[in-house]
Amino acid sequence: MSHEAISVFDMFKIGVGPSSSHTLGPWRAAQRFTSSLQRQNILQDVKSIEVLLYGSLAKTGVGHGTDVAVQLGLSGDDPVTFDVDNITAKIDDIKAMKKILLAGKHEIDFDPAEDIEFLFSESLPFHPNALTFLAKFHNDDTIAETYYSVGGGFVKKEGEDSTTTDEVVLPFPVNTADELLHWCMKTGLNVSDVVLENESSWRKEADTKAGVLNIWNTMTACIYRGCHTEGMLPGGLNVKRRGAGLNKKLMNGRSYTDYNSWLATIRQGGNDFKYILDWVSCFALAVNEENASFGRVVTAPTNGAAGVIPAVLQYYVAFCDGNSNEKIIQFLLTAAEVGSIFKKGATISAAMGGCQAEIGVSSAMAAAALTECMGGTQRQTLMAAEIAMEHHLGLTCDPIGGLVQIPCIERNTMGAIKAITACQLALQSTPDYAKVSLDGVIKTMWDTALDMNSKYKETADGGLAVNVPISLSEC
Incomplete structure (x- = not known):
């Protein structure tokens, strides 16, 4: 095949x-x-x-x-x-x-x-x-x-032949989650290791790692910028940016000068559940407020869902043991592989599948990545992705005024929290007893996408887009 x-x-x-x-x-x-x-x-x-x-x-x-x-x-x-x-x-x-x-x-x-x-x-x-x-x-x-x-x-491009064999032949070809698990079980490699081996078909390992760290640097720059930019989002809805205000409140007067000192200051605040929850939301809000303002972001796997993975990875860096280049690389490689399986088996386009194809996929990517980095097995890693998507099935895309603001920005905070929860569930579970596989949930997502009315697929013809007055200034 x-x-x-x-x-x-x-x-x-x-x-x-x-x-x-x-x-x-x-x-x-x-x-x-x-x-x-x-x-x-x-x-x-x-x-x-x-x-x-x-x-x-x-x-x-x-x-x-x-x-x-x-x-x-x-x-x-x-x-x-x-x-x-x-x-x-x-x-x-x-x-x-x-x-x-x-x-x-x-x-x-x-x-x-x-x-x-x-x-x-x-x-x-x-x-x-x-x-x-x-x-x-x-x-x-x-x-x-x-x-x-x-x-x-x-x-x-219309007319392009998409059925031809790819020029790049990967050592571990993967179309499905089962195929990925096959290679992991056969070789003993983690998901991120399989991905790194495949990436070597395109470039040297050192170049791949440098490129992934550049992706993370772009994400952190976006988070930091979003946490320090106030005002209204463009587009006419008059939605107030909240990331900067929340950052200021959580900082509680503590000083810092750049991203690294800001990160250190965040850690000094402790590990209270509410404190961490607020920071995860803040990270996600910051990214998607930048996105809504024509800022520089990273598709993860899309712009509308660009805040989920950075927020979860920033959580891992700030509050767990993820503050190392190798851990960051491991996280992003794992996330990318899970995202690619969703793209191959279903879609990552809200215009095709609703918001389950964006926030749902990004949450699954983040859940899998966090699980592997937290020491989960290969099966637990894929189980976390399945759990995250299972609880996004049917999520519609209904942007008010056709803007990537309401409900898109807040949905990124929810996707991030669901990813962390899915990770914890998977780590405390035995995948052998799971009733739903990742491939099964991907097929279900695609079936749901095909059944979904077009007005819930990024058209602003249904849902919140037609039931909320566009003059509202707060979502």
Whole structure:
């Protein structure tokens, strides 16, 4: 059986909020389109470009910044390196000048109000998150390319053959949880060890470890920034940021100067249950408030669920024995593998599966990672992932106003706490007696996704999105 080779750096991508499927994916699609024009040596011949947004990208595109992402992608800016503080100025300039510099090289007339079209009532069959780029040339020829943002920043171009065998052949190919457990039992390796061996098919082990630590550094920078930024979130809901206020309250006047001294100060507060619970919530709030503000985040496995894994790992670092590079690497490698199994067996796209595909998957990833790092067996590690997802089944995606704010931000705090609880349950359990397997819950999640009404799949057509007045300032 062929397998899909997914790297840890596919599951954890550095990018810009607020949505991996509605922001990062369309941004990457726009980059791919301009790259395609350059490969064909026709970029300089382009006279105009029109962008068509379908389905979920149309219905919640403005709230998720899809139009912003497309413009930045067409301009040749990269989500990993572009200064997020310059996004507003760049978009305002394009709007005012009604021109865009394609791939940073070729200027054309471009009016976002006219040339980005939101097709609210149209959806393409392959995936709800579809967008088409139409380029017209000076000789009146045209070219069109359609892309699908399938969740977690992954993008597929229409017509691409996705059935071909992967170029990278992994020593331990994995499509399912049972296959992962097979390799663990056969070799005696932990999940993270299996992943590290597979990653060596792409790069040297030292490079993998350095890259994973860079992912963690990006996460901690996001947590710290979110814990020290006050104000209102953009988008019109007037949602007040709470991470900074909670951080200040928990610090209780204690001083610090940077992330490391802040972490040390957090530890000095002790291990009271309420204290730890508040900090886990604070970590998750901080990340997703940054995400909602077009900040730099890591898809984990998506932007909408970007706060769960950082919050749980920060908990492990601050209150357990996780403050070492090797433990952090172990945690993120394990989390990535569990996420990839969900992607292969179901989906990590809320537009396909509701929020169970985002918060549910991220909670399962974090639960498995924490369990392995806390000394759990391979079976307990997978059991923790199953427990976490089992209690997210059916979770809908119903963002008020199409913004990744209500209920998305608080859902990250709940996903983090559920992950820690799932870990503790698994560590105190005997997996041999478990009635539900991880593969079984993944199939159930996918069956649930297929049965779920489309209005609960990131369209803002149902749930809280239609029952809560968008003028509310507190969720």
